[in-house]
Amino acid sequence: MNKKVDSYINSVMKEIYLKKRFKKKIKLDLYSHIMEAAEDNEINQILENMGHPHTLAKEMMENYSDNFEAMGTLNAVLYGSKVRNFEIKSDKMVGSYPLIHVAMGYDQETGRRKVAKGAIAIGDLSIGLLSFGALSAGLFSFGAFSLGILSIGAVTFSLLFSIGAVAISLLVAIGAVAIGGLFAIGAAALSLFNAIGEETFVLFSESTSSNGTLTTIKFSLIFLLVTLPLLLYNFLKSHFNKTIE
Numbered sequence: 001m002n003k004k005v006d007s008y009i010n011s012v013m014k015e016i017y018l019k020k021r022f023k024k025k026i027k028l029d030l031y032s033h034i035m036e037a038a039e040d041n042e043i044n045q046i047l048e049n050m051g052h053p054h055t056l057a058k059e060m061m062e063n064y065s066d067n068f069e070a071m072g073t074l075n076a077v078l079y080g081s082k083v084r085n086f087e088i089k090s091d092k093m094v095g096s097y098p099l100i101h102v103a104m105g106y107d108q109e110t111g112r113r114k115v116a117k118g119a120i121a122i123g124d125l126s127i128g129l130l131s132f133g134a135l136s137a138g139l140f141s142f143g144a145f146s147l148g149i150l151s152i153g154a155v156t157f158s159l160l161f162s163i164g165a166v167a168i169s170l171l172v173a174i175g176a177v178a179i180g181g182l183f184a185i186g187a188a189a190l191s192l193f194n195a196i197g198e199e200t201f202v203l204f205s206e207s208t209s210s211n212g213t214l215t216t217i218k219f220s221l222i223f224l225l226v227t228l229p230l231l232l233y234n235f236l237k238s239h240f241n242k243t244i245e
Helices: 003-013 020-037 043-050 053-063 068-083 212-240
Strands: 086-089 100-104 115-169 172-180 183-191 194-196 199-202
Touching (some): 003 043, 194 199
Parallel strands (some): 183 199
16 A cells, blocks of 8 residues: 555544444445545545544544444544544433433533433543533442442442532442441541541441531531432432433
């Protein structure tokens, strides 16, 4: 292959976020097109007419922007992270929701951030059974701010198990600052019953004296841990009751 042609095609392919078989077809088609045109024109002129590799790759990706089968989950996330305003759903459904929904950036009509909603949801804002996002909510939630049954992130709230810099859980919390109903592990750990860390505070222990301030803290923590499941339930219910546009 001509070195200039090879370099041009490779530059285009670096910006194609598709599965291997689709990328292979595009590469072969590009090569065939250039070689056919080379019968009547010089290579330099052909490549110049085709435009900058970045522009050509952008045009090609726009043709596949709604083709989840060709793109796949990982490529969809990588492409969305690059263009920053992107949305795609898998054809497979779980009830009335897509199996996989990737959504990033803003809705052009409403100006609001797009929300990924699906069995597997990935985006800036995401809600799903398995949820990944800057602000994430779901049964299993992973994100900077994470809310779920099991949550992992920077600031996390969960019903069962929470891991984060700041972790709050109805049962078990692990983090730099950990607040857990049953168990807390962290540099600063606060729990109703069991805590492990440099600074620990257990509200219901034999060594804890009873006073007005402590009673207030107890009731505040109990209130937080009791209302957390209700907040999670209402949040998920209100969003999943909305029809996916």
